[in-house]
Amino acid sequence: MENREDLIKITEKDTQVTKEEFDKLLWPKMRETTDYLKRKGITHLNVRHFAKGEPTKTSIVSIEAEQQRPLYQWIINNQVWGKTINITFNQPEKAALSKTSFGNTDFKEPNGVLIDVDTVRKAGTSATIQMVSVSEKIVKKIEKLWKDLGINNYLVAFSGNGMHIILHGDFKNYPNTFRKKLLEALASEFDEPEAKIDTVTHDAARLTKLYGCIATKGDPTEETPHRQSYIVSIHEDKKTNDLSKLNQWVEETLKKNQSEARKTPTLEKKKMVWMKGNAKKWADHYGFSYKEKAGDKPGITILSFEKCPMKDHTNSPYGFALIQSGDFVMVQCMHESHKEITIYDFNELYPRPDEAKIGQKPISQTHLSAGEKYDFFPYLLSNEGLVWKKGDDKKIKISSPVYINGIKKSIEDNTVQYQLMYKSNDLWEKIWVDGSYIQAGMLKKLSRVGLEFKANFENNLVDFLIEQKQTVEVCYSHKRIGWDFRHMEPVFRLFNSYGNANDMFVSQLDEGAIFDLKPTGNYDTWLQMVKTDVLGTYMEMMLAVGFASMVFAYLKGTTYPELTAPFINLSNRTSTGKTTSQVFAVSLFSSPNSSMDSMNATMNSIIGTLANNHGILYALDELATNSTIDVTQLVYAVSTGKDRKRLNQDGTIRKRSSFSTMILTSAENPLTTFVKNETGMRARIIEFSGKTWTKSASSSEKIKQVSNNNYGQAGIKFVKRLFEEGHQIITSTFEEEKRVMIAELPQSSVKERIANNYALITTAARLVIQLLEIPIRYDFIKNELILLEQEAIEFAKNEQQGIDEKVLEFLLSNGQHFVQFSNAKKPVYNAWGICQRKNDYIQVNIFKNKFEDVVKKLANVENPKRIIQELIDIGMIYKEGDRKNKRINVDNRKRVPTYEFHLDLEYAAYFSFSLPRSLEINAKEITQQEISIDDIAPDDLEF
Ligand SMILES: [Zn+2]
Known part of the structure; x- marks a missing residue:
């Protein structure tokens, strides 16, 4: 649209064409x-130029002549070649041709209509390129509609500030209201905030631009130049448009949108009529000139x-007024096109300045x-x-006293709750x-809770409450606890929210939250206890663990998204303060009653408890082997911070809850007795056994x-100090601690991950020392x-050494399950494979699946x-080439896969083969001992 070389664009005042x-x-x-227009059957135009x-x-x-x-x-003659020139586009009655201008009555059968997609802007200004592009988008949509409705004849033009479509067709076959309804239907379907x-x-006598002329609105600028209007495209198929499908679309669209409008209460519109404010201050702020007069009321x-x-109303600029009634302002414009404008439309273009705002005092029940x-007009x-x-003089009582006393808004999902104060049976109630x-x-x-109002006036009561609640301060609440990274700066949410973020909401923990984070008691009492009963004991570790969870959530939410939360278990057969350790660790941030569960928790309840928790430690007491919880899953x-099982009981996919926090469990036995011995499991667990x-015992109590x-006291102090020091120290401390761990930990395949786990705890230890100035022993930890x-x-090495021994023992103690082909008379039920005596070994083939x-x-x-x-x-399982298992004949036809052992x-005796003579004596001894390969020296195997 912009920068076409054949188009004139004026960006400076006083430049003339x-x-x-x-x-x-x-x-x-x-x-x-x-x-x-000539091709549409127009012979005469009313040409007009308006000048201030x-x-x-x-x-x-007449436009009948060839050269015009x-x-x-x-x-x-009129010297308007550089000015805006307007023309009509309908064919007038013959009788009107002698006049100097046309009115609507001069057109008996108007067959054209102007669709003006105008940009929304202040009067007396030109549009910006962004505004124009929105009107272009709307025209594209209308053209698509035309295509669907079989309309092939129309003109698209750029008006200088927006887009026009000139549509001619057989309008004479439809009621005179068709053109009006068409515009209404198009508006209801395609209007955007920036262009309507x-x-x-x-109307039939409507003027449009003589496209080609310059649109001169306001003073031209680089941003809002005076642009030349022009025809963008002409679409013609030499027939007259059949508008029957369009007519049908218009009727359907209006019907649909009207029923929608009916669904939204009328008060929505009514509410928009008034806005609280001072009209004079408002008008003065923008330097409007106006005359002030008293209303008739x-x-x-x-x-x-x-x-x-x-x-810019073309006929007369007058007719616009701001009306002040009490503390409220409304707007009125007498022009037809402004019939429905409201103060809110005005506010869009001329936002209410601070000085024009009027504060309403909040309602007090006393x-x-x-x-x-309290006046909330009307x-x-x-x-x-x-x-x-x-x-x-008409006053209607619509209800007993009622108002909104409090507003709570959730920062997570924007849901709102209102506290209603109302008089019911003459008593004040709150809900x-x-x-x-x-x-x-x-x-x-x-x-049902006793709110008393006249049913006919429900709309009015809603209207009042919506207006009245503007005077009530909104309190924000949060469900998410721990770190929140959805702001410019991280925020840490406990009962209150902490951080340096400018855009942080001052919010409080939602009343329904699972974790009770409202602090109780005082920090000094807690600190005294730490000095006398924690320092110098293994419990120092728990002070670090209690903060490690927030360190973890911070790192996961910022620089280390791949970090996984270690699962910490305290195991011991006797009661040596495991539960005390858990209570102590979780109490740094929360009430242990709310953040510690016993083993009657289920997997679902645990995941539910952890949802939206980003850094507040959670504890499970007395994990027991008979529990229904699948500890591996947990x-x-x-x-990973995700629920591994994604299906509900009915098989539908459950919305996965996310969290990033650590769990502290206690049990009689190490966690290894609960979990499958899978690779990687070791890297997820920290076991204090x-x-x-x-x-x-008394110190523990x-x-x-x-x-x-x-x-909750220590946690708040820690968090406040952290923000004073700069939350980034978590990352720098962690990186240093990880370097230390990598340097000092023994080599293993999971060293990197173990280093991460431990560095979380030592980072927390460092921060406790730095922020709380509690001298826990970093080196000890x-x-x-x-x-x-x-x-x-x-431990892992010992476990691994054992497996070959276990397999050997298993094979020997189950020799009777293997079929001997050489001893076909011996029946074998429940066979697991076959065994054969070879010259220098016993070959055992066990079925693969078995x-x-x-x-x-x-x-x-x-x-x-693995x-x-x-x-x-x-070398325990015999391998032939690359094949890990070997197929054997189980009868003449079928071959099944097996693993093969050469023992x-x-x-031999364990599989009912006779022993070689040279081994007979030794074998007797062996059977009396525990079976062990180590007991047999290689020399003994000669025969
Ligand atoms: Zn107006």
Whole structure:
């Protein structure tokens, strides 16, 4: 649209189009316009030019001549070649041709209509390119509609500030209202905030631009230049448009939109009529000139504007007024096209300045009862009830006293709750209701709690409440706890919210939240207990663990999204302060009552509890082997922050809840007894086994008691100090701690992940020392963690060594399950494979599936593949070339896969083969001992 070389664009005041430019660039385009109209059967145009302070220039000009000389001459004679020129586009009655201008009655059968897709802008200004592009988009949509409805004849033009469509067709076959309805239907379907279809351009004498002329609105600027209007495209198929399908579309569209409009309560529209404010201050702010006069009713002032500030009305600029009534302002414009404008439309273009705002004092129930009245024009609230001032003297009591006293808004989903104060049977009542109640049709449902109002006036009551609630401060609430990264700066949410973010909402924890984070007791009491009973004990570890969860959630939410949460277990057969440790650790942020569950929790309830938790530690007490919880699943869920099972019981996919926090469990036995021995599991668990956490039983009791009565204090102090120091210290400390761990941890396949886990705890330890200035022993904590890993590696090694022995023992103790082909008389039920005595070994083939089942049980793994590979690697399973299993004949036809073992001959007896003579003596001894490969030296195997 912009920057076409053949188009004139004026960006500076006082620049004029020359006669030469007119002949070369403007006139040819005007000719295109008149030629098009000629083809639509138009012979005469009313040509008009409006000039400020001058009489309008108007003539009837014939466009029948080939070269359009009369029109050209008119433009030259009137010297308007650089000005906006308007024309009619319908064919007038013969009788009107002698006039100097046309009125609507001069057209008997108008067959054209102007669809003006105008940009929304202040009066007396030109549009910006962005505004124009929205009107282009709307025209594209209308053209698509035309195509669907078989309309092939129309003209699309750029008006200089928006887009036009000129549509001619057999309008004479339809009622005269068709053109009006068409515009209304198009507007209801395609209007956008930045550009709207003018619904008043349906009249027969309507003027449009003589496309090609310059559109001169306001002073031209680089951004809002005076642009040349021109025809964008002409669509013609030499027939007259059949408008029957369009007519049908119009009727259907209006019907549909009207029923929709009916569904939205009328008060929506009514509410939009008034806005609180001071009209004079508002008008003065924008420098409008107006005359002030008293309204015909008392208390009403009318500011009558010199000209409409919202649109350049072509006929008369007068008729626009701001009307002040009490504290409220409304707008009125007498022009047809502004019939429905409201103060809210005005506010869009000329936002209400601060000085024009009027603050309404909030309603106080005490003052109300004492006789104070609150004016929310046209409503008046008093202790007697709510009155609607319908007209001059007409006052209707619509309800008992009622108002909104509090507003709570959720920062997560924007849901709103209102606290209604209302008088029921002469007593004040209070109730929190869902936001959806404050609308027509819903309010009456509150009659069950005693809300008293006249049913006919439900709309009015809603209207009043919507207006009145503007005086009530909104309190925000949050369900998400811990870190929140949806702001410019991270925010940490406990009972209150903490952080440096400018856009942070001051919000409080939702009342229905699972974790109780409202602090109790005091920090000093807690600190005293830490000094006397925690420092110097293993419990120092728990002080770090208690903060490690928030360290984890911070890192996961910022620089380390791939980080997984370690699952921490405290195991010991005797009671040595495990529960106390858990209470102490969770109490840093929360009430242990709310953040600790016993083992009657289910997998679903645990995941539900953790939802929206980003850093507040959670504890499960007394994990037991007989629990219904699948601990393996739980460890996965916690470490990934997602529920692994995604299906509900009915098989539908459940919305996955997300969280990023750590879990602290306690049990008699190490977690390894609960979980499948899968690869990677070790890297997800930190096991504190057999530790003594407290000094004594009485010290343990004291820690528990103080923690239960002074919870939340340390966490708040920690968080506040963290924001003072800069939350980024979490990342820098963690990176340093991870380097230390990588340097000091023993080598293993999961070293990197173990380092992450431990660095979370040592980072927390460092922060406790730095932020809370509590001298816990960093070196002790770090060294204990490294020791844990050394023990874990040792333990894993022993486990691994055992598996080949377990398999051997298993095969030997089940020799009777293997079929001997050489001993066909011996019946074998429940066969697991075959065995054969070879020259220098016993060959045992065990069915593949059977063996994989056995390995699962022996090694306690879900997937036996890794163990089987290990057995192949150490040469225990015999491998022929690349084949891991070998197919054997079970009868003459079928071959099934097996794993093959070559066992030493001294085990022959276990499979009912005779022993080689040279081994007989040794074998007797062996059977009396525990079976062990180590006991047989290679030399003994000679025979
Ligand atoms: Zn107006």
